[in-house]
């Protein structure tokens with residue numbers, strides 16, 4: 001596994017001290033008035049760092065690198081079949097906490113084959129619709145389940161439906177998470193094998209032309225599973241023939 005080397009962690013410490021002062025009728029800041037009276041002044045920690053001040057932590061493969069990712073599992077039989085078809089090709093599985101409870105043995109099996117297990121939230125909500133504590137609760141409860149069953153705590157999350165923005169990233173980045181999006185994969189959930197293969201071929205060309213890394217999104221438990229499984233060996237062969245290096249998130 002080349003995770004550590006490939007995704008060299010850019011540790012960005014964003015320390016923001018926000019001091020809110022209000023101006024009273026006298027024109028002097030209220031905080032200073034308190035200090036002059038000899039009372040202790042406590043700076044309250046902000047519940048979330050304002051978006052413009054938070055350094056977003058995202059992960060993306062370098063040019064010439066490809067990450068295969070599988071969302072929404074684990075689930076009975078299909079996840080195991082996906083892992084079997086992958087063989088020695090490393091991939092990242094963004095798992096849902098609720099699914100881990102239903103199919104624990106599948107996530108354990110996936111990890112035992114050397115794949116990276118990362119975070120796709122507990123209930124698969126749209127994170128843009130949640131406040132800070134609820135977003136972090138979605139990630140933390142899933143992380144605890146993954147750590148319990150796999151023995152490694154995830155560091156990367158994928159927002160369900162790609163529902164993210166600068167506020168979501170500010171909240172998750174401040175808590176130490178990295179966000180992972182995608183730029184390819186099955187064109188649609190119900191895409192058949194030929195559509196997937198054709199789509200990935202175009203995505204490879206675009207990424208090469210733009211000198212970008214490639215993150216392919218598939219689903220191992222939903223959508224057209226048969227089409228995905230049929231396409232996967234060809235997709236892997238195409239990428240290998242074109243010289244792409246397979247990497248994982250984590």
Ligand SMILES: [Zn+2]
Pocket residue numbers: 071072120124160161
């Ligand atoms: Zn999903």
